[in-house]
Amino acid sequence: MATDSWALAVDEQEAAVKSMTNLQIKEEKVKADTNGIIKTSTTAEKTDEEEKEDRAAQSLLNKLIRSNLVDNTNQVEVLQRDPNSPLYSVKSFEELRLKPQLLQGVYAMGFNRPSKIQENALPMMLAEPPQNLIAQSQSGTGKTAAFVLAMLSRVEPSDRYPQCLCLSPTYELALQTGKVIEQMGKFYPELKLAYAVRGNKLERGQKISEQIVIGTPGTVLDWCSKLKFIDPKKIKVFVLDEADVMIATQGHQDQSIRIQRMLPRNCQMLLFSATFEDSVWKFAQKVVPDPNVIKLKREEETLDTIKQYYVLCSSRDEKFQALCNLYGAITIAQAMIFCHTRKTASWLAAELSKEGHQVALLSGEMMVEQRAAVIERFREGKEKVLVTTNVCARGIDVEQVSVVINFDLPVDKDGNPDNETYLHRIGRTGRFGKRGLAVNMVDSKHSMNILNRIQEHFNKKIERLDTDDLDEIEKIAN
Numbered sequence: 001m002a003t004d005s006w007a008l009a010v011d012e013q014e015a016a017v018k019s020m021t022n023l024q025i026k027e028e029k030v031k032a033d034t035n036g037i038i039k040t041s042t043t044a045e046k047t048d049e050e051e052k053e054d055r056a057a058q059s060l061l062n063k064l065i066r067s068n069l070v071d072n073t074n075q076v077e078v079l080q081r082d083p084n085s086p087l088y089s090v091k092s093f094e095e096l097r098l099k100p101q102l103l104q105g106v107y108a109m110g111f112n113r114p115s116k117i118q119e120n121a122l123p124m125m126l127a128e129p130p131q132n133l134i135a136q137s138q139s140g141t142g143k144t145a146a147f148v149l150a151m152l153s154r155v156e157p158s159d160r161y162p163q164c165l166c167l168s169p170t171y172e173l174a175l176q177t178g179k180v181i182e183q184m185g186k187f188y189p190e191l192k193l194a195y196a197v198r199g200n201k202l203e204r205g206q207k208i209s210e211q212i213v214i215g216t217p218g219t220v221l222d223w224c225s226k227l228k229f230i231d232p233k234k235i236k237v238f239v240l241d242e243a244d245v246m247i248a249t250q251g252h253q254d255q256s257i258r259i260q261r262m263l264p265r266n267c268q269m270l271l272f273s274a275t276f277e278d279s280v281w282k283f284a285q286k287v288v289p290d291p292n293v294i295k296l297k298r299e300e301e302t303l304d305t306i307k308q309y310y311v312l313c314s315s316r317d318e319k320f321q322a323l324c325n326l327y328g329a330i331t332i333a334q335a336m337i338f339c340h341t342r343k344t345a346s347w348l349a350a351e352l353s354k355e356g357h358q359v360a361l362l363s364g365e366m367m368v369e370q371r372a373a374v375i376e377r378f379r380e381g382k383e384k385v386l387v388t389t390n391v392c393a394r395g396i397d398v399e400q401v402s403v404v405i406n407f408d409l410p411v412d413k414d415g416n417p418d419n420e421t422y423l424h425r426i427g428r429t430g431r432f433g434k435r436g437l438a439v440n441m442v443d444s445k446h447s448m449n450i451l452n453r454i455q456e457h458f459n460k461k462i463e464r465l466d467t468d469d470l471d472e473i474e475k476i477a478n
């Protein structure tokens with residue numbers, strides 16, 4: 001499969017960033033910090049809640065760091081457009097009767113069997129006549145691979161015009177999906193892919209010959225209407241990926257609907273989303289007529305297998321001291337330390353480094369690629385401790401983390417306990433029956449009150465821990 005040279009340049013740039021050492025990143029951070037202190041503290045003093053959550057960045061980050069499927073034991077929920085037609089599901093890729101080149105591509109990617117969502121979604125997407133589908137499941141469950149397989153199955157390589165159109169919310173996400181298309185289609189040398197993204201300028205009056213086009217709504221709309229590079233009437237498969245991220249971006253929703261209106265009636269429409277709020281569902285119904293619907297619930301997080309403690313302190317410095325006392329015990333495994341603000345996270349990482357501990361800092365000020373590099377190193381165990389803020393670490397799964405320290409307890413913007421975040425931070429440590437450890441730092445009456453309310457909410461006792469008592473620390477670590 002051919003790749004445009006500019007796309008290659010982006011790849012190279014990305015690879016260069018990925019290969020940056022953590023030291024470089026840390027040095028950059030230090031520079032940024034020093035500048036920040038001299039200049040102003042406005043960015044540093046923002047709380048987590050004030051930081052605008054950037055869904056596209058979060059989604060890209062997840063894609064960059066993910067190397068395999070996330071585990072999910074929930075049942076897939078299927079709502080058929082025609083409830084009387086038989087429901088097919090497959091347990092192997094062979095059963096799908098894919099073209100041999102495609103099956104080869106699937107195996108070359110190391111896939112042995114379909115993921116949970118793929119078991120049901122693939123037969124539906126590949127059925128004749130084509131059926132429309134709305135699918136929702138959390139990130140990392142195999143949605144991208146599923147629709148890429150559907151597009152590659154429907155495309156006719158000898159026809160030299162666009163037949164499949166895929167919309168992504170951002171330039172970077174489009175490139176990531178493009179990579180999957182290239183990997184899976186690598187035994188199809190005649191198949192070509194075009195990127196309809198800003199900066200990819202074509203000559204006016206040109207018609208593109210690539211069979212698959214992936215791009216962002218604005219540019220795709222221009223290519224279909226104003227510039228007429230694509231004849232929308234010839235599109236057989238239309239994919240709208242990351243619908244929840246898409247509608248969070250101003251203008252994308254309208255542009256997507258306008259594109260969809262130009263497509264022929266018999267074009268297969270597929271929409272994917274990691275979450276399914278009402279707004280996403282309304283949008284999905286506008287762009288996908290007569291859909292089948294597939295949903296896979298998130299894996300539930302529980303506090304059952306987690307030992308929870310709190311440490312009573314009277315100031316931030318005392319919290320730091322308590323953390324240092326605990327340090328030996330927590331670094332037996334890998335630990336994540338959560339702070340409320342970027343400023344505290346930077347301070348804490350710097351202080352721990354001064355003590356000679358090797359820690360990684362994940363901060364909202366970093367570029368997505370830098371963040372991915374930090375997480376990658378942490379996953380590889382190059383650092384055993386990761387200091388971060390909640391916004392930054394939301395949705396990131398690092399399976400081997402078994403210790404979570406709440407340097408600051410999670411609170412919402414009104415200062416009330418944020419139980420959901422507490423569960424999400426801690427719950428991940430005890431997954432798949434593994435035992436986990438959570439330590440909460442409490443430094444005021446107010447935070448003690450928050451802790452009590454968290455205990456009440458989950459109806460689980462959080463034990464007091466004395467970090468000066470070495471025997472006790474030893475006990476919790478084992």
Ligand SMILES: Nc1ncnc2c1ncn2[C@@H]1O[C@H](COP(=O)(O)OP(=O)(O)OP(=O)(O)O)[C@@H](O)[C@H]1O
Binds near residue numbers: 059063
């Ligand atoms: N059947 C499979 N067997 C093994 N690995 C798979 C399979 N399907 C997908 N994967 C891998 O699992 C990871 C997650 O898959 P994919 O990116 O398709 O998930 P997703 O649901 O689209 O996630 P996101 O919402 O973040 O885009 C990828 O590394 C992908 O290569």
